[in-house]
Amino acid sequence: MLTEVYDEAALKERLSHLDKRAKTAFAAACADSLVPLQERYWRRAEESANESRARDILDSVWGAVSKDNAVVSSLASEAAAFGPTDDEPWLFDMGYAQNAAAALAYAIRTWLSDDAQEAAWAARQVYEAAEYSCSQPDMGSDELLVRKISDISAQNAGLDSSAGMQSALAFLDQALKICEATPSSWDQLQRLARSAGQSWASSFR
Numbered sequence: 001m002l003t004e005v006y007d008e009a010a011l012k013e014r015l016s017h018l019d020k021r022a023k024t025a026f027a028a029a030c031a032d033s034l035v036p037l038q039e040r041y042w043r044r045a046e047e048s049a050n051e052s053r054a055r056d057i058l059d060s061v062w063g064a065v066s067k068d069n070a071v072v073s074s075l076a077s078e079a080a081a082f083g084p085t086d087d088e089p090w091l092f093d094m095g096y097a098q099n100a101a102a103a104l105a106y107a108i109r110t111w112l113s114d115d116a117q118e119a120a121w122a123a124r125q126v127y128e129a130a131e132y133s134c135s136q137p138d139m140g141s142d143e144l145l146v147r148k149i150s151d152i153s154a155q156n157a158g159l160d161s162s163a164g165m166q167s168a169l170a171f172l173d174q175a176l177k178i179c180e181a182t183p184s185s186w187d188q189l190q191r192l193a194r195s196a197g198q199s200w201a202s203s204f205r
Contacts, residue, residue: 027107027122036201038100041093130168
């Protein structure tokens with residue numbers, strides 16, 4: 001079986017050929033796929049009140065790409081603020097929540113700028129969430145040490161071949177192929193994102 005690898009430059013190049021609507025749909029799918037992991041964090045942190053507002057913002061992005069009738073220009077900073085800070089009590093799932101918040105902000109910024117780089121950064125959040133799951137050591141809930149992505153690059157040579165990483169990379173490729181096909185609706189893309197997200201929420205560490 002061919003092992004996929006993460007190539008952000010190639011991904012950005014493919015994104016650069018899409019129109020704004022398709023670029024944003026891809027970024028929105030990245031954000032949508034991380035929602036179940038974000039909600040897993042909120043439940044464990046007892047902050048589930050954020051769930052409905054985050055979903056409302058994501059729905060606004062989908063509304064923009066589907067009907068061009070949603071105003072999202074003021075929502076990027078609010079979306080980014082959903083990411084937990086280092087001042088909050090540590091939970092392993094914080095990393096996923098940070099990726100999810102960033103992906104949502106990048107999806108909004110993609111719509112506002114039509115910039116392929118913003119969409120590529122949304123995709124990077126999916127990759128980093130999978131990398132985070134695969135690369136962290138086994139720790140008890142009372143341990144506050146998290147190995148940052150930048151600290152473990154030398155040990156990541158085999159991570160791309162892991163099942164979780166391959167699932168994330170396959171999702172990114174499939175999502176991009178749907179966007180490149182210029183579909184009449186984004187229903188298939190949304191289903192793909194939500195199915196992947198549910199799978200990761202149950203399988204990622």
